[in-house]
Amino acid sequence: MLSVSQAIKQLTESAQVLIGAEVTEVIGARCRVLASDIRAAINVPPADNSAMDGYALRHADWPGCNATLTISQRITAGAVPQTLEPGTAARIFTGAQVPPGADTVVMQEHTTEVDGCVMIDPLPVIGSNIRRQGQDIRAGNVILRAGHRLRPQDLGLIASLGIGQASCYRPLKVAILSTGDELVEPGTEAGPARIYNSNRYTLTGMLAGWGYEVVDLGIVRDKPDEVRSMLLQAADKADVIVTTGGVSVGEEDHVKAIVDELGGIDLWKIAIKPGKPFAFGHVGETPFLGLPGNPVSVFVTLLIIARPFLLASQGACIRTLQPLRQRANFDKPNGPREDYLRVRCTDQGLVLYSSQSSGVMFSTSWGDGLVRLPPGQDICVGDLVEYYPWATYT
Secondary structure (H helix, E strand, O other), X not given: OEOHHHHHHHHHHHOOOOOOEXXXXXXXXXXXXXXXXXXXOOOXXXXXXXXXXXXXXXXXXXXXXXXXXXXXXXXXXXXXXXXXXXXXXEEEOOOOEOOOOOOEEEEHHHEXXXXXXXXXXXXXXXXXXXXXXXXXXXXOOEEEOOOOEOOHHHHHHHHOOOOOXXXXXXXXXXXXXXXXXXXXXXXXXXXXXXXXXXXXXXXXXXXXXXXXXXXXXXXXXXXXXXXXXXXXXXXXXXXXXXXXXXXXXOOOOOHHHHHHHHEEEEEEOEOEEOOOOOXXXXXXXXXXXXXXXXXXXXXXXXXXXXXXXXXXXXXXXOOOOOOEEEEEOOOEOXXXXXXXXXXXXXXXXXXXXXXOOOOOOHHHHHXXXXXXXXOOOOEOOOOEEEEEEHHHHO
């Protein structure tokens, strides 16, 4: 079995950008990946502006604590100021452009205004409360590189430069397919020996949340001809295929063998818990990710192993996720596989869900993240452990 890090390395190094670029409206570009750099054409802010409501003046003109300056103009945000008259002050508001000739802004809490004049006490140091031109961004600088996956704050940053469109890779099309004679869809009667197909809903929710276009091919029965037909359809309709079930060693696990027949299996079995029977290969030229059938195994392998490959296939630069260091409020021994534990963060430390079975999907809703337990290591109460909140994987 490959280690988790070896598997991720092999998958991401084999990944190719599977889609082309298109011009995208920035307002709807969340989760899209930049296909070219974003470079600033302007300074931000474009001119010196006030960080406070108060008064703008030339520092050298201050007459002292008990004297006043005449207020010569009033400057609101969006107004074009006049040059400051010598020996006067300008009433100014947050975000307003500092008038030529002024070098300091005094916050209004340190002033008293009477009959068109202002008394200032104390006087701040020269340059106070002014946000300088280009303080945030300088014209000509690259602010976001190609390969960056856009977050809401990035959209605001791009918009602050006056840019309304960007070149982004189009959303990756991911075909999902659930295998198993035992599966039925919610809303119908399950009947004896049947279970509801929860994996379809987990996959759809997570993939759509990551910005991918989901091609939902439903359930395929454990019959080789049906599996073969559906895999060929998936390869024709999508950029990547993701299946659940059918990649283990049972007599009714047909997916792995048929993928090997239609293209090839490049990787099988990873030293991860839950989720060991994970497969990677190709159906024709279309990459294939075969996830296990148990619902927690699907959830964990999608987060830990499939997600980096999908990001790389979308054109995104892959960054190593950094865990939080939190104290465990539990004991947990480990064997030869890298274990991902469902935990909840409390005031007393991280609490372990009572059952870590790969079939206990409730543990993922009860918990708020995963603890990574390296192979051959144990956790004792009070140990600092690697904790990954669900938000790590957004």
